[in-house]
Amino acid sequence: MKSATVSVIGRPSSGKSTIVNTITGMKVSITSPTPQTTRNKIRGIYTDSRGQLVFIDTPGFHLSEKEINKRMQDVTISSLSDSDMILYMIDGTRKPGKEEETIAEMVKKAGVPVVAVVNKSDILSSVQCEDAKAFLRSHFPSAAVLTASASKDEGIDEVLIELFKLADEGELMYDENAYTDQDLEFRLSEIIREKTISTLSDEMPHVIYVEIEDTEYNAERKEVWVRAVINVERDGQKGMIVGKGGSNIRRIRKESFAEIKRIFPGSKLTLDLRVKADPNWRKSGKVLSKLFR
Ligand SMILES: Nc1nc2c(ncn2[C@@H]2O[C@H](COP(=O)(O)OP(=O)(O)OP(=O)(O)O)[C@@H](O)[C@H]2O)c(=O)[nH]1
Ligand SMILES: [Mg+2]
Incomplete structure (x- = not known):
């Protein structure tokens, strides 16, 4: 059996909570069109015959000096260092700027394996999709770079395949029927x-x-x-x-x-x-x- 923790990292509104809900098939984490919805680390647990992946949904990383944003940044940063791998989500409809560059550097520095996903494939033009993939490939030349639609459940099986490839053998951390640990x-x-x-x-x-x-x-x-x-x-x-x-x-x-x-x-x-x-x-x-x- 394989077993790993996966931090889901990305800018606000990139679809991190949506992908965790789609993968677990449960409403684990709240979502909304308004950026900065998630404020805490939220665990969503996925188990199948391959093993168990414990996803840690995080607040979207937003460059800002406001106290509350700094607290949310701390939550995200703390999650980078204590997970086995990172699922890095980008919203292909938005051009990567300084914020995306900062996150890509942060993810690199975490020193754990990465699977990178260009999300919202259902509404992307082919140019947007290729640009986003090129951005990810330039930062993560050895990582799997995929496209998916978290809300339409497209390309998600491939994301799971890549994550399980990176996971080590290990005991399940939670009961096989568990999907979250929130009180x-x-x-x-x-x-x-x-x-x-x-x-x-x-x-x-x-x-x-x-x-x-x-x-x-x-x-x-x-x-x-x-x-x-x-x-x-x-x-x-x-x-x-x-x-x-x-x-x-x-x-x-x-x-x-x-x-x-x-x-x-x-x-x-x-x-x-x-x-x-x-x-x-x-x-x-x-x-x-x-x-x-
Ligand atoms: N078209 C489209 N919309 C999506 C997709 N995935 C997520 N969304 C939408 O994007 C918005 C943000 O999704 P969330 O999952 O809340 O994003 P998040 O990354 O968790 O955002 P924060 O918690 O604010 O960091 C919501 O309105 C989702 O419905 C997708 O694959 N396609
Ligand atoms: Mg969220």
């Missing part, structure tokens, strides 16, 4: 954050964090109760989450409810959502340390 509170907060992000536009997703205040699970009565807070940065932003006559928060609640229900099939779920302002939390060491622990 329940984290999963709940991520689901609510995803549904909140999907109702918002532009910069707003970045001002949000979700806190689970309480959960109660009564297995006998098959009842689940979740109380969560959607935090924004200023009082004035609460209205954007709540929406006209509460329409937005109702939608967030409905969509979150449906997805949380899937975690507790057959149980009665009560989901209590509130919106609060936590002024300047993105600069608060206390909040950041809690979110990036």
Whole structure:
């Protein structure tokens, strides 16, 4: 049996979380069209007759001096050095610039084997595709350079073949049926954050964090109760989450409810959502340390 950890690295929105979900066949990591969705290391586990690959989804590496971005960069950098190999994803629709160069250098320096993927093949022109491959080949002359569509599940088998080629023999790290190791509170907060992000536009997703205040699970009565807070940065932003006559928060609640229900099939779920302002939390060491622990 083969067994390896694989860090998934790339710029924001390159499709890292999408590929982890497609490979595991589960909703392990939240996704959105807004860059910088993932904020933590999120494990997605894939097992077949060849062995086990433990994917570590990471925050998209974004060059920025803001405190929260530096924390997210640290999460990504720490993942580079403690995995057996790297799956480097690039979005072929975007021209590589300084940020992509920085990441390519970082990946090289990590000194572990690399599989490089030009993602979004479903919407790439052949010129875009060749340019992206040329960029990757120039940086990683001995690595496998592939094209894939993470969202359409195209070229993913080839990615797995190349990763398994690089993996060493070893014992499985997780049960063969496991697909993630996230605790329940984290999963709940991520689901609510995803549904909140999907109702918002532009910069707003970045001002949000979700806190689970309480959960109660009564297995006998098959009842689940979740109380969560959607935090924004200023009082004035609460209205954007709540929406006209509460329409937005109702939608967030409905969509979150449906997805949380899937975690507790057959149980009665009560989901209590509130919106609060936590002024300047993105600069608060206390909040950041809690979110990036
Ligand atoms: N057309 C197309 N869109 C894709 C593909 N893969 C991902 N996307 C879309 O690209 C956007 C970003 O995908 P994510 O998986 O959230 O990207 P990410 O790299 O995890 O982003 P961060 O967490 O912000 O770093 C989403 O809207 C996805 O649906 C693909 O193969 N083709
Ligand atoms: Mg992501």
